[in-house]
Amino acid sequence: MPIGLLTGLGAALCWGTLDLFSALASRRVGSLLVTTGMQVVGAVLVWAVAIVTATPLPTDPFVLVGATLVGLAGAGAYLSYFTGLRIGPISVVSGMVAAYGGLTVVLAVVFRGETLTVVQAAGAAIATLGVVLTGLAFDQGLRNTRFASPGVAFAVVALVLFATMSIGTDIVIDRAPWLEVLLVSRSSIALISMVILVAAVTVFRGPAAVMIEPAEGGDGRVDRRIIGAILLSGFLDILGLMSFSYGLENAETWLVGLASSFGPAVTIVVAVAMLGERLRPVQWIGLGGILAGMIAIGLP
Numbered sequence: 001m002p003i004g005l006l007t008g009l010g011a012a013l014c015w016g017t018l019d020l021f022s023a024l025a026s027r028r029v030g031s032l033l034v035t036t037g038m039q040v041v042g043a044v045l046v047w048a049v050a051i052v053t054a055t056p057l058p059t060d061p062f063v064l065v066g067a068t069l070v071g072l073a074g075a076g077a078y079l080s081y082f083t084g085l086r087i088g089p090i091s092v093v094s095g096m097v098a099a100y101g102g103l104t105v106v107l108a109v110v111f112r113g114e115t116l117t118v119v120q121a122a123g124a125a126i127a128t129l130g131v132v133l134t135g136l137a138f139d140q141g142l143r144n145t146r147f148a149s150p151g152v153a154f155a156v157v158a159l160v161l162f163a164t165m166s167i168g169t170d171i172v173i174d175r176a177p178w179l180e181v182l183l184v185s186r187s188s189i190a191l192i193s194m195v196i197l198v199a200a201v202t203v204f205r206g207p208a209a210v211m212i213e214p215a216e217g218g219d220g221r222v223d224r225r226i227i228g229a230i231l232l233s234g235f236l237d238i239l240g241l242m243s244f245s246y247g248l249e250n251a252e253t254w255l256v257g258l259a260s261s262f263g264p265a266v267t268i269v270v271a272v273a274m275l276g277e278r279l280r281p282v283q284w285i286g287l288g289g290i291l292a293g294m295i296a297i298g299l300p
Contacts, residue, residue, distance in 0.1 A: 042189075093155045107166075
């Protein structure tokens, strides 16, 4: 199995698993608290690995600035994604975000000079159509087409930022080892998330209500289960990022990005099978289109 496919699928498994835990925790205590906690846990783990392996902070200004910008995009992506999962449904939001793999392929062509075959280009178009069908509901005919959930808007923002984060990481990794880049970007994400959390609960509490308040039925209490979910999510996120970053350093960007985008498919399967969430027929077709498009993109 190609190293890019292997590392991308490793990241997908980690991220697809953590999505469910973080989504359920976000509905209990709000997405911003869960996101911040997860990023702090992740930063601590990355620093621990760096200390054990004697990995220094990079000194190249390009790497420092670039990795910090990657962290900024990452903070926005995670916050948008978990807010979308909070107001759900999980299956639809996860399906939408899965399209970041297709967008990563396009950005890899534009900014990294990688090439697509005709079949791969057709796959990108099919995946895009699948995204539209997944995020739309046809309750009363085409004239009244609407977003199936407010979470879809956050999912669109997240998929763009995740793709941007992927390409940005790949560009910076050209100048420094992947662990050095991850050390800077993850520290940046944690710091930015903490600043946003403080601002949201003080100055911007009203506008930030959708991110800091629990979903209907959530009690807002941070108990052992919430703490456990945050710790597990932080660990899985870093494990996935390490696999993802190593893949970007040693394989084609489009292959790693595409394989990693199947993470939300894991979440969808669990959400539908175990949580009783239901998709409309057109949304099942949309998810099928995303899967078929992603497979076509991966063909040689």
